Amino acid sequence: MSARPGPPEPVPPPSTSVPGPESAPEPGQGSASAFLAACRREQPTHTPVWFMRQAGRSLPEYRRLREGVPMLESCARPEMVVEITMQPVRRHGVDAAILYSDIVVPLKAIGIDLDIVPGTGPVVAAPVRRSADVAALRPLTADDVTYVTDAVSGLRGELGGIPLIGFAGAPFTLASYLVEGGPSRDHVRTKALMRAEPELWHDLLGRLATIAGEFLRLQVQAGASAVQLFDSWAGTLSAADYARYCQPHSAAVLAAVADLGVPRIHFGVGTGELLAAMGEAGADVVGVDWRVPLDQATLRVGPGRALQGNLDPAVTMAPWDAIDEAVRDVLRQGKAAPGHVFNLGHGVLPGTDPGVLTRIVELVHEVTAGPLPASPAG
Ligand code: CP3
Numbered sequence: 001m002s003a004r005p006g007p008p009e010p011v012p013p014p015s016t017s018v019p020g021p022e023s024a025p026e027p028g029q030g031s032a033s034a035f036l037a038a039c040r041r042e043q044p045t046h047t048p049v050w051f052m053r054q055a056g057r058s059l060p061e062y063r064r065l066r067e068g069v070p071m072l073e074s075c076a077r078p079e080m081v082v083e084i085t086m087q088p089v090r091r092h093g094v095d096a097a098i099l100y101s102d103i104v105v106p107l108k109a110i111g112i113d114l115d116i117v118p119g120t121g122p123v124v125a126a127p128v129r130r131s132a133d134v135a136a137l138r139p140l141t142a143d144d145v146t147y148v149t150d151a152v153s154g155l156r157g158e159l160g161g162i163p164l165i166g167f168a169g170a171p172f173t174l175a176s177y178l179v180e181g182g183p184s185r186d187h188v189r190t191k192a193l194m195r196a197e198p199e200l201w202h203d204l205l206g207r208l209a210t211i212a213g214e215f216l217r218l219q220v221q222a223g224a225s226a227v228q229l230f231d232s233w234a235g236t237l238s239a240a241d242y243a244r245y246c247q248p249h250s251a252a253v254l255a256a257v258a259d260l261g262v263p264r265i266h267f268g269v270g271t272g273e274l275l276a277a278m279g280e281a282g283a284d285v286v287g288v289d290w291r292v293p294l295d296q297a298t299l300r301v302g303p304g305r306a307l308q309g310n311l312d313p314a315v316t317m318a319p320w321d322a323i324d325e326a327v328r329d330v331l332r333q334g335k336a337a338p339g340h341v342f343n344l345g346h347g348v349l350p351g352t353d354p355g356v357l358t359r360i361v362e363l364v365h366e367v368t369a370g371p372l373p374a375s376p377a378g
Contacts, residue, residue: 081148140214266286
């Protein structure tokens with residue numbers, strides 16, 4: 001069922017210099033990138049680091065730029081998307097950029113009436129609960145999201161050799177917003193629907209998988225070098241329910257971009273009991289939150305997958321000495337995995353001092369630079 005990653009992509013000829021804006025690597029191709037190397041379980045020059053939600057509310061330059069512009073409108077302005085995506089890259093020196101957008105953008109693009117309400121999150125005007133609502137969910141086409149692909153193309157030049165991560169919401173996470181009508185703690189209506197009407201549920205998730213898969217394909221074709229699937233709310237499910245109602249659809253999204261040769265990251269929150277199933281869903285990298293140490297997580301995920309994570313975002317609010325110790329712990333535990341991309345266990349909190357994020361990037365680079373001991377995992 002799950003699409004295993006194929007053989008490694010052909011490695012491009014070694015380049016003597018970091019590609020400049022004129023010679024950005026082709027989509028999906030390798031470069032001197034530590035991020036891509038770690039995702040592919042090759043030997044990176046140092047442990048790469050980026051932050052989920054690195055673009056956004058922790059940055060004063062972001063808040064200034066966004067003044068008076070609603071979230072979804074900002075996502076539809078390519079120049080603004082390019083600038084907001086670049087802000088944390090310039091400031092922190094991270095090893096990858098993540099496209100500034102939102103998981104609900106492709107849903108809005110196929111005509112669903114929704115908005116992102118500040119301080120609340122996505123709110124859907126007419127929740128999806130009946131078969132006619134599901135039947136109205138049409139596939140996404142390239143014409144629906146030209147503002148996204150224009151931004152991705154623009155970013156290739158701006159970023160030079162730094163990889164851009166494209167992303168999509170996983171079917172369960174998207175379904176939760178559509179069925180509940182907004183953010184939810186317990187996902188009660190969503191869980192009721194999956195049990196009451198399994199056929200309708202699988203129709204809904206199948207459609208969302210098609211939309212998410214196409215959204216990722218379009219981003220990669222426009223120049224994204226990796227993708228992340230946000231199965232953010234999957235951790236609310238038992239392992240049995242995840243396997244039955246959710247994982248096959250996430251696996252379908254990952255399979256939809258398997259032929260493009262770019263690393264695929266699969267992330268969720270509270271997934272300690274789901275890591276084995278996530279390891280089987282087909283991604284190259286499994287993102288782990290802060291609840292499971294990475295040396296344990298790699299045993300649960302299984303061999304052949306790199307890990308991403310997993311500093312508790314709240315730790316960024318602690319005194320520096322405590323942060324330093326926690327970062328070193330994550331790096332030590334991450335050595336047990338066949339590849340490690342340093343990240344937080346979930347998104348940057350709005351109150352995080354951006355200066356602390358910059359220091360974390362410096363620390364990760366400093367601690368891990370230099371020749372790594374030979375590892376049988378290669
Ligand atoms: O830096 C990045 O990670 C890039 C962009 C990004 C955003 N949303 C921008 C955003 C990404 C990758 C997302 C994904 C996303 N959106 C997820 C999956 C990630 C996760 O947290 O697990 C989810 C669940 C959403 C839905 C969503 N959008 C929520 C819950 C919220 C927060 C609402 C609030 O104001 O508290 C949003 C809004 C949103 N998406 C913001 C940003 C920068 C904040 C909007 C603002 O600044 O006004």
